[in-house]
Amino acid sequence: MTQRAVCVVTGSRAEYGLLTGLMAQIAADPALRLQVAVTGTHLSPRFGHTADLIEHDGFAIDARVPIALDDDSPLGIARATAQAVAGLAEAFERLRPAIVVVLGDRFEILAAAQAALLMRIPLAHIHGGEVTEGMMDDCIRHAVTKMANLHFPAAQPYADRLIRMGESPDRVHLVGAPGLENFRRLQPASRADLEARLDFALTGGPVLLVTYHPTTPGAHSTWAAEQLVQALERVPAARVVLTGVNADAGNRPMRDCYAAFAARHPQWVLMRETLGQATYLGMIRVADVVVGNSSSGVIEAPAARVPTVNIGGRQDGRLKAPSVIDCAEDADSVVRAVTMALDPAFRADWPDELSLYGQGETAAAICTVLRQVALDGLLVKRFHE
Numbered sequence: 001m002t003q004r005a006v007c008v009v010t011g012s013r014a015e016y017g018l019l020t021g022l023m024a025q026i027a028a029d030p031a032l033r034l035q036v037a038v039t040g041t042h043l044s045p046r047f048g049h050t051a052d053l054i055e056h057d058g059f060a061i062d063a064r065v066p067i068a069l070d071d072d073s074p075l076g077i078a079r080a081t082a083q084a085v086a087g088l089a090e091a092f093e094r095l096r097p098a099i100v101v102v103l104g105d106r107f108e109i110l111a112a113a114q115a116a117l118l119m120r121i122p123l124a125h126i127h128g129g130e131v132t133e134g135m136m137d138d139c140i141r142h143a144v145t146k147m148a149n150l151h152f153p154a155a156q157p158y159a160d161r162l163i164r165m166g167e168s169p170d171r172v173h174l175v176g177a178p179g180l181e182n183f184r185r186l187q188p189a190s191r192a193d194l195e196a197r198l199d200f201a202l203t204g205g206p207v208l209l210v211t212y213h214p215t216t217p218g219a220h221s222t223w224a225a226e227q228l229v230q231a232l233e234r235v236p237a238a239r240v241v242l243t244g245v246n247a248d249a250g251n252r253p254m255r256d257c258y259a260a261f262a263a264r265h266p267q268w269v270l271m272r273e274t275l276g277q278a279t280y281l282g283m284i285r286v287a288d289v290v291v292g293n294s295s296s297g298v299i300e301a302p303a304a305r306v307p308t309v310n311i312g313g314r315q316d317g318r319l320k321a322p323s324v325i326d327c328a329e330d331a332d333s334v335v336r337a338v339t340m341a342l343d344p345a346f347r348a349d350w351p352d353e354l355s356l357y358g359q360g361e362t363a364a365a366i367c368t369v370l371r372q373v374a375l376d377g378l379l380v381k382r383f384h385e
Contacts, residue, residue: 003033004031004032004033004099004370004371005032005033005096005097006026006032006097006100006101006370007035007062007063007097008037008100008101009038009088009101009102009108010037010040010042011040011041011042011084011108011112012040012041012042012106013042013047013050013274014294014295015103015104015109016042017182017277017280017281018104018179018182020277021182022362022363022366024363025363025364029371031371032370035062035063035095036059036060036061036062037061037088037091037095038063038064039067039084039087039088039108039111039112040067040069040108041069042054043064043065046069046070047069047273047274048244048273050274051064053274053276063088063094063095065083065088066087067081067108068080072251072252081108081110081111082111084107084108084112084115085111085115085118086115088115089115089119092115092116098121098122098375099122099124099150099370099373099375100112100116100121100124101124101126102125103125103126103127104127104137104141105127105132105138105141109140110140110144113125113148114147122150122378123149124148124150124152124366124369124370125144125145125148125150125151125152126152126175126178127141127152127177128141128142128144128148128151128152128162129151129153129157129158129162130317131318132315132317132318137314145162145165145167146165146166149171149379150173150369150378151167151171151173152362152365152369153172153173153174153175154176154177154357155177155358156174157319159172159174163384166383168381169384173369176358176362176365177299177357177358177362178362178363179296179299179357180299180355180357181361181363182277182281183281183284183303184303184360185360186281186282189278189279189282191203194279194282194283197279198270200239200241202286204239205237205239205268206237206288206289207241207283207286207287208232208235208239208240208288208289208291208338209241209283209287209290209291210241210242210291211242211245211291211292211294211296212224212292212293212294213254213292213293213294214251215293215312221251222257223329224311224312225254225258226257227331228291228292228311228331229257230331231331231334231338232261232269232291232334234331235335235338237268238268240265240269241272241275242262242269242270242271243271243274243275244258244273244274245258258271281300284306285304285306287301288307288342289307289308289338289341290306291308291334291338292311293310293311293315295318297309297324298318299355299357301323302324303354303360305347305350306323307341308323308325308341309334309338310325310327311337312329319357320356321354321355321356322350325337325340
């Protein structure tokens with residue numbers, strides 16, 4: 001039997017963590033052959049060189065596409081995107097996949113979509129149809145939608161939006177959020193296990209899991225990071241686990257601010273560039289509050305029934321459970337929101353099911369489509385009125 005080659009492209013630890021279940025399912029499917037193309041922060045020592053984690057998880061890397069990430073200016077990111085387009089096109093020429101799979105809305109994913117489009121390879125896009133108002137990610141996500149031939153949205157409103165954008169309904173497959181599947185299938189780590197892994201005490205006060213990425217490059221990112229640090233310093237007896245920021249424009253001053261914060265308070269602040277998927281998801285389960293602007297606070301934290309303080313506008317437009325508290329980026333607003341999240345009364349009226357993104361059974365559904373979809377004519381896109 002001839003296997004259908006499916007190339008999964010990953011450019012950061014965040015989207016790789018969401019793809020691991022699907023990658024394992026593809027690898028186990030006798031009708032499919034997994035290819036893995038790695039770019040972006042995975043290949044950067046400054047961001048943890050997380051390609052090592054991919055291999056540690058048992059996935060062979062078929063293509064490595066390094067890009068320059070030392071310059072975090074808008075021009076630097078544009079140059080890195082161009083490098084990724086060229087490098088991924090060369091990788092696709094060598095690997096000859098039948099389908100390319102991408103997830104999300106980062107600039108590396110835009111590059112992969114462009115390369116697949118120009119190389120005439122069908123593209124499958126996960127997490128399309130969502131809205132993050134006012135963000136560059138929003139433009140990237142919708143641009144990838146128009147280049148994609150198959151769509152795997154995470155919720156019904158997003159599937160409906162894809163169809164309103166002109167995508168054919170028979171190419172839109174509602175599967176839920178893959179992060180929930182990974183979250184629910186992993187054996188939860190105990191607090192003691194996590195303390196041993198991190199060499200950091202998670203007792204004695206509220207545990208805050210903090211992930212806050214740049215939204216606007218320049219002075220605003222520095223100010224926002226400083227405001228967050230000031231807020232965290234005002235939470236009594238907090239135990240703060242702070243993860244590194246992504247490679248978006250403006251990341252360097254934020255990273256420096258967080259590193260200085262952790263250096264000032266080593267007894268109660270731990271900063272790690274990356275925790276790895278299992279440890280990060282375990283930390284969501286033991287955290288008293290998830291703080292920042294990561295999508296994990298909107299998708300995975302509600303599934304764990306953990307409150308989220310969602311700072312700023314990075315997740316504006318996404319479906320949010322009642323466990324998510326939106327707040328402005330200034331220190332006073334963050335302190336008020338964290339105080340509210342820590343109040344047991346805040347949880348009193350939560351519904352039994354908080355998740356708005358499915359029940360975590362996405363990988364098999366996506367694999368079925370990747371295995372069965374007819375490739376003939378898939379590149380032809382007609383606008384659905």
